[in-house]
Amino acid sequence: xxxxxxxxxxxxxxxxxxxxxxxxxxxxxxxxxxxxxxxxxxxxxxxxxxxxxxxxxxxxxxxxxxxxxxxxxxxxxxxxxxxxxxxxxxxxx
Amino acid sequence: xxxxxxxxxxxxxxxxxxxxxxxxxxxxxxxxxxxxxxxxxxxxxxxxxxxxxxxxxxxxxxxxxxxxxxxxxxxxxxxxxxxxxxxxxxxxxxxxxxxxxxxxxxxxxxxxxxxxxx
Numbered sequence: 660x661x662x663x664x665x666x667x668x669x670x671x672x673x674x675x676x677x678x679x680x681x682x683x684x685x686x687x688x689x690x691x692x693x694x695x696x697x698x699x700x701x702x703x704x705x706x707x708x709x710x711x712x713x714x715x716x717x718x719x720x721x722x723x724x725x726x727x728x729x730x731x732x733x734x735x736x737x738x739x740x741x742x743x744x745x746x747x748x749x750x751x752x
Numbered sequence: 753x754x755x756x757x758x759x760x761x762x763x764x765x766x767x768x769x770x771x772x773x774x775x776x777x778x779x780x781x782x783x784x785x786x787x788x789x790x791x792x793x794x795x796x797x798x799x800x801x802x803x804x805x806x807x808x809x810x811x812x813x814x815x816x817x818x819x820x821x822x823x824x825x826x827x828x829x830x831x832x833x834x835x836x837x838x839x840x841x842x843x844x845x846x847x848x849x850x851x852x853x854x855x856x857x858x859x860x861x862x863x864x865x866x867x868x869x870x
Contacts, residue, residue, distance in 0.1 A: 663755035670762040674769030689835040719812040730823035
């Protein structure tokens with residue numbers, strides 16, 4: 660694996676650390692869902708960089724499915740948050 | 753060449769993480785989460801397309817790019833809408849809230865109603 664790809668992976672892991680801090684801190688559930696969204700997109704980038712680094716074209720299929728699942732998960736979380744706040748249970752933001 | 757695109761894309765994704773960490777309210781964070789991530793993934797898929805110079809790699813790169821390009825802004829929009837109706841506070845120094853005169857905040861979640869009936 661070349662130095663450039665290794666640097667790419669290191670940068671992505673740094674981004675994941677920043678995102679994890681936001682995921683833990685919150686303060687609202689919407690922040691956390693946004694953090695999960697960015698985190699899975701960073702994982703998508705990590706898979707892409709790893710696929711290029713190891714020259715494994717098969718790894719692009721998990722990346723593609725992760726791209727789809729990320730979107731669906733974010734939409735599902737958003738609908739859950741909307742339903743919860745509509746029921747008046749917005750206590751733990 | 754392809755690895756240069758990967759590197760630039762990962763820098764954009766790092767900026768997304770940094771924006772998510774540092775920006776002051778949830779709406780600005782969602783902006784970082786949508787735009788910078790879309791740009792980062794887009795550049796990284798260009799890297800794939802250049803590296804796997806075969807129909808299979810190109811096709812996968814194109815589909816990853818299209819999915820992310822269309823889904824990340826939509827997801828951020830839906831989340832921002834939910835955050836607005838959860839009445840999450842805007843940043844203290846925000847001056848423009850275009851939705852405020854149109855929607856009652858917090859009332860009738862999901863199906864906002866116009867205040868004015870004209």
